[in-house]
Amino acid sequence: MNHKLEGAIVTSETQPTIVIAGMGPVGMTAALSLALAGIPVTLLEAGADLSSESRASTFHPPSLEILDELGVADELIETGLKAPGFQYRGHNRELLAHLDMEALEGDTRFPFRIQNEQGNVTRIIRRHLEAMPHVTLRYNAPVERVEMGTDKAYVFLPGDGREPSYTADWVLAADGAGSKVRNSLGIAFEGVTYPERFLVASTTHDFLDDFDDLAYVSYIYDPDDWGVLLRTPKHWRVLFPIEEDETDAQALDPARVQQRLQGVIALDKPYDIAHSTIYKVHQRLAATFGQGRVLLAGDAAHINNPLGGMGMNSGIHDAHAAVQAIRYALDGGDPVRAVATYATVRRDAAAGDVQANTQKNYEEMRERDAAQRAGRKTEMADIAADPVRLRAYLRGSSMIASFEVSKRRMLRGLTPVRPAGQLPAGRRLSDLVREGAITGAALDSAASADASVAYLEPHHSQLLADPLHTVTAASAAPVILGLGIDLVDAAAVASETAALERSDVAAVEIADHGDADASVVAAAVSAAHTARRDILVLATVGPVDASGADTDPVAVAIERGTQYVAAGADLLGLVGIVDLDELQAIHQAVPQVPLVLLTPPDAELASLQELMLAGVRIVIEGARVPAAAALAH
Ligand SMILES: Cc1cc2nc3c(=O)[nH]c(=O)nc-3n(C[C@H](O)[C@H](O)[C@H](O)COP(=O)(O)OP(=O)(O)OC[C@H]3O[C@@H](n4cnc5c(N)ncnc54)[C@H](O)[C@@H]3O)c2cc1C
Numbered sequence: 001m002n003h004k005l006e007g008a009i010v011t012s013e014t015q016p017t018i019v020i021a022g023m024g025p026v027g028m029t030a031a032l033s034l035a036l037a038g039i040p041v042t043l044l045e046a047g048a049d050l051s052s053e054s055r056a057s058t059f060h061p062p063s064l065e066i067l068d069e070l071g072v073a074d075e076l077i078e079t080g081l082k083a084p085g086f087q088y089r090g091h092n093r094e095l096l097a098h099l100d101m102e103a104l105e106g107d108t109r110f111p112f113r114i115q116n117e118q119g120n121v122t123r124i125i126r127r128h129l130e131a132m133p134h135v136t137l138r139y140n141a142p143v144e145r146v147e148m149g150t151d152k153a154y155v156f157l158p159g160d161g162r163e164p165s166y167t168a169d170w171v172l173a174a175d176g177a178g179s180k181v182r183n184s185l186g187i188a189f190e191g192v193t194y195p196e197r198f199l200v201a202s203t204t205h206d207f208l209d210d211f212d213d214l215a216y217v218s219y220i221y222d223p224d225d226w227g228v229l230l231r232t233p234k235h236w237r238v239l240f241p242i243e244e245d246e247t248d249a250q251a252l253d254p255a256r257v258q259q260r261l262q263g264v265i266a267l268d269k270p271y272d273i274a275h276s277t278i279y280k281v282h283q284r285l286a287a288t289f290g291q292g293r294v295l296l297a298g299d300a301a302h303i304n305n306p307l308g309g310m311g312m313n314s315g316i317h318d319a320h321a322a323v324q325a326i327r328y329a330l331d332g333g334d335p336v337r338a339v340a341t342y343a344t345v346r347r348d349a350a351a352g353d354v355q356a357n358t359q360k361n362y363e364e365m366r367e368r369d370a371a372q373r374a375g376r377k378t379e380m381a382d383i384a385a386d387p388v389r390l391r392a393y394l395r396g397s398s399m400i401a402s403f404e405v406s407k408r409r410m411l412r413g414l415t416p417v418r419p420a421g422q423l424p425a426g427r428r429l430s431d432l433v434r435e436g437a438i439t440g441a442a443l444d445s446a447a448s449a450d451a452s453v454a455y456l457e458p459h460h461s462q463l464l465a466d467p468l469h470t471v472t473a474a475s476a477a478p479v480i481l482g483l484g485i486d487l488v489d490a491a492a493v494a495s496e497t498a499a500l501e502r503s504d505v506a507a508v509e510i511a512d513h514g515d516a517d518a519s520v521v522a523a524a525v526s527a528a529h530t531a532r533r534d535i536l537v538l539a540t541v542g543p544v545d546a547s548g549a550d551t552d553p554v555a556v557a558i559e560r561g562t563q564y565v566a567a568g569a570d571l572l573g574l575v576g577i578v579d580l581d582e583l584q585a586i587h588q589a590v591p592q593v594p595l596v597l598l599t600p601p602d603a604e605l606a607s608l609q610e611l612m613l614a615g616v617r618i619v620i621e622g623a624r625v626p627a628a629a630a631l632a633h
Contacts (some may be wrong), residue, residue: 015040016169016330019155021143021181023050025118025312026298027174028125030319031135032070037327040134042166044157046142046175050126054202054275056118057232058083058217058309061108062403063316067121068109075124080116081233083216088380089229090373091222093265097380098215103391107400115216115231118312145184146171148292151335170326171294174319177282179300185291191284191355194305194362197242198281201257202235202274210265219307219365221376225263226365228307235274238264239306241366248278281305283355290343293335295322302350307361310399314354317403318346321410328414341413344533345406353402424534425506429453429478430570433594437612440620443479453506455598455620456481478506480538480620483528489520494527497535507536509573514543514551518560522567529568538596539564540573554582558589571596571618578603580614587615596620 018034020027023045034041059067059076067073088096104111129135147154147164153171154164173181182189207229208214216231228239240260242251250256254273261271286301298315325342329335367373383389395401423431432438432452440453454477483496497508508528512521521539528537541557541564553576561572573596577583587595594617599605601622611619 017166018042018170018172018326019044019153019166019168020172020174021146021155021179022046022173022175022298022300023122023126023137024174024176024298024315025056025121026300026315026319027172028122028129029066029070029316030172030174030297030323032072032125032128033319033323034326035129035132035135036070037323038134039327039330040136042136043129043138044141044143044155045137045139048139050119050122052119054117054119054200054232054237054277056306056309056312057115057230057237058313059114059116059121060309060313060398060400061104061110061112062399063313064110064114065108066316066320070125070128072121072124072128073110076116076121077114079120079124079233080114081216081231083113083115083231084111085215086113086217086219087215089218089220090377091225093211093218093220093229095213096221096377097384098213099384099390099394099397101394101398103387104394104398104400107391107395108398113217113309113398115233117232120233143175143180146173146181146294148185148294151293153293169293170329172319172322172326173294173296173300174298174315175300177284177299177303179296181294182286182296182300185294187291187296188287189284190287191282191303194281194283195244196281197248197251198279198306199240199242199251199257199260199276200237200279201240201261201276202232202237203261204235204272204274205261205267207231207236207265217309219361221365221367221373223366223368223373229264242278251278252276279306283359285347285351285355288343289318289347289350290325290339292339295325295339295342297322297346301346302354304350304354304358305362306358307365308358308397310354310358313399314350314402317349317399317406321346321406324410324414333414338414341410345409345413348409348530349402349406353399357396425478425504426534426536426570429480429506429536432478433617437608437617437619439608440477440480440618442622449621451477453477453618453620454479479504480507480509481505482509482511490523490527493524494531497528497531500532500535505535507538507571509538509540510569511540511573511575512542512560512564514556518563521560522563525564525567525569536570537568538571538573539567539569540575540596540598542575542577553577554585557586561586561590565590565592569593573598576600578605580606580610583611583614583616591615594618 018039018041020031020041020043023043027043031041031043064073067076085098085100087098090096101111129137141157144156144158153168155166155168155171157165173179175181218229220227220229230237238261257273257276258270282303284303286296289296289301297318301318304311321342325338329338364376383393438452440455441449441451443454443456456479483493493510510521510524510528525537525539541560542553557574570593572590572593575598578599583595595615596618597616598620
């Protein structure tokens with residue numbers, strides 16, 4: 001059997017089996033993206049039909065771009081409401097700031113939000129999928145569990161008469177917050193459940209009649225009455241918190257819902273209430289977003305409060321990244337790399353961006369401290385009035401910045417940077433170090449000195465501007481690159497380290513010269529590690545006080561070394577300490593990592609054998625001379 005799919009012939013022998021659990025917005029986006037690439041896909045939905053629950057209603061610009069690439073944004077926009085800005089309001093719904101999204105015109109083709117129901121997007125996508133012969137949509141098909149094979153995943157449905165129901169090359173778990181796929185793989189879903197629940201009430205009353213220039217989305221900052229007021233194509237919707245002492249039944253009592261709506265703005269007649277629902281709110285993150293041949297996406301991987309409208313949107317970004325990872329592997333890329341890249345990039349986005357922002361929104365909207373509230377009010381007005389700050393702010397709240405970072409990281413992660421079979425330089429260096437003590441020399445002389453590792457002085461870090469493989473090509477030895485003293489700033493170190501992605505640099509050195517705050521150095525160490533996991537991070541201590549004041553270099557090396565190792569340092573560098581007993585003391589106190597000696601050229605060193613017993617694994621002779629010389633005086 002042959003399928004002709006968008007120009008690609010996929011034969012039954014070669015065609016992959018891709019199973020997507022869940023037909024929510026995330027599963028449907030991923031399915032359409034795969035199907036448009038000619039890849040057969042099977043969707044399994046527990047329900048008898050697509051969900052029509054009223055949940056997400058805000059589509060941010062990057063989601064519109066993704067849906068546009070799939071040919072479904074026009075219909076979503078036509079059937080939705082364009083929100084060219086949104087508002088922050090305070091007590092008595094006083095306008096605090098209007099954020100005009102025109103400021104994003106240079107950043108996106110869609111400088112606005114679209115207000116539309118998530119149930120509409122799934123239905124729009126379904127019409128496209130139904131017309132594709134290589135797509136199978138199965139309803140009443142709840143995935144019971146998934147089991148892992150070496151290079152397959154087995155999908156089990158109850159009462160299907162087949163064991164397993166599917167042997168899949170890839171499974172995308174988009175089966176929502178209670179994900180059976182995630183649970184059956186034993187992946188923890190860690191986080192918190194908020195004490196409040198949220199009540200969402202929809203009304204046909206038009207709030208535009210009550211407020212001047214009300215935007216389609218307003219976040220209400222009020223310690224006693226915070227919430228969200230937003231428009232969907234059919235209704236106005238209000239989100240209120242429910243305190244712990246009110247039961248669901250009490251909160252849903254029509255008289256109580258009426259009372260709460262009258263609290264938004266008092267009408268001389270009852271509100272017409274279309275529906276009201278209660279949601280529990282959580283901030284949770286799966287321990288990993290990928291395992292074997294299973295990728296977790298959307299609510300199956302992360303859930304957050306709805307303040308900022310980020311849950312579904314980030315799930316759509318997950319879908320985009322998951323399809324990239326799957327296609328990379330189907331095209332012959334390393335599947336382990338595909339899973340690791342997806343899992344790292346998207347988990348970082350969910351934790352660092354979505355969870356952090358939604359939690360911040362939650363805390364700020366209910367802030368009780370009057371001074372904090374006043375400060376926030378001024379800040380919002382200032383941001384709205386300053387085009388540069390407004391653009392930066394909107395890039396964050398619209399998820400443009402996080403999606404750009406995610407796309408860049410996915411691309412980098414899925415682009416093989418070194419010939420197949422060649423170990424990352426960091427691994428090569430760790431293997432070398434495990435075999436015994438080694439010597440290093442400055443990069444220029446490393447080859448002639450027969451050194452096992454080459455060291456690039458911090459002041460050469462401007463060489464970063466050059467393609468680093470040219471630097472490394474000068475020597476067969478792995479390179480340790482000093483990042484320089486002016487880079488002891490976490491963000492700068494992270495970006496410099498990330499810039500090394502394509503190089504074969506084995507380790508970066510972050511030096512503590514005794515004048516930097518140790519916590520700043522620790523943050524830089526941690527940032528370097530996060531930016532590039534296959535690089536080793538060498539944290540170097542000392543000289544502690546070049547003036548020779550009353551400091552004990554060993555005590556300081558132990559104290560700071562402990563802190564840097566806790567922050568993720570793989571190697572602990574020492575400048576100016578060559579005494580075997582002192583080295584031994586440091587090694588005993590910080591035994592987790594090998595020591596690296598950066599020695600002055602004329603230092604009297606013990607034998608490599610003895611140094612190794614004291615925990616030293618790398619000796620770089622002649623490195624960091626000025627600093628070491630300063631200590632010697
Ligand atoms: C009140 C509220 C307002 C929100 N507003 C916004 C917003 O404005 N913007 C935003 O971005 N997000 C918002 N969210 C969050 C958003 O609704 C979710 O993040 C989004 O639905 C996640 O999509 P999903 O496809 O991952 O999961 P879901 O939408 O939960 O879809 C999962 C699907 O999987 C099916 N399923 C479940 N178990 C199985 C199984 N075992 N086998 C097969 N199928 C299964 C389900 O029936 C469902 O169809 C809001 C949430 C709430 C509660």
